[in-house]
Amino acid sequence: MRILLDFVLVSLAVAPWYTSLPTKGDSIRSSINSITNIAQITLVHIKTLRTKLPVAPHLVLITPSIEGLTSISRDLGLLENExxxxxxxxxxxxxxxxxxxxxxxxxxxxxxxxxxxxxxxxEATDHSFPDSHLYVTLTKVQLYLEYILLNMDKLKSLAFDNKTPTVHLH
Structure with a gap:
């Protein structure tokens, strides 16, 4: 009986280190790392797909500005629709x-x-030129993800600023 009691006491003493819930900071770090990893993996998928397609025409597209998590979510949703x-x-x-x-x-x-x-x-869009649409969409996604990765340090610093309820990237 004494051994069982000792085991329970040791388990209770050690348990807080092994069963503590992740903090808000841990959750933010994990989310940012996941977002970064997904963006990097997607860029590899785009690069792989580009090798299977005919040479793309030179496209000049403007990447939307990233104002914060709201705009990132909206823009990713629009790209997903495309x-x-x-x-x-x-x-x-x-x-x-x-x-x-x-x-x-x-x-x-x-x-x-x-x-x-x-x-x-x-939204229903006119796809009169499907090949052009394919290249434009692929380029939009690529440029947007590259832009997010370039600004990830700003997201990290602002996400941990407790005084700022909204994360803004400029």
């Missing part, structure tokens, strides 16, 4: 990656008490 086009079947993995990333951004926004808008609805 990736669901019937002409972009090749994008199924990239679409899944963008969807997953958008979900992680939403989760991070909730963790830092940032307001999030509903997911954007898919």
């Amino acid at each position: 990736l669901q086009s019937p002409f972009t079947e090749l994008f199924s993995q990239i679409q899944a990656d963008v969807s997953s990333m958008e979900g992680r951004v939403r989760g991070l926004a909730m963790t830092v008490d940032c307001a999030i808008q509903p997911r954007p609805k898919g």
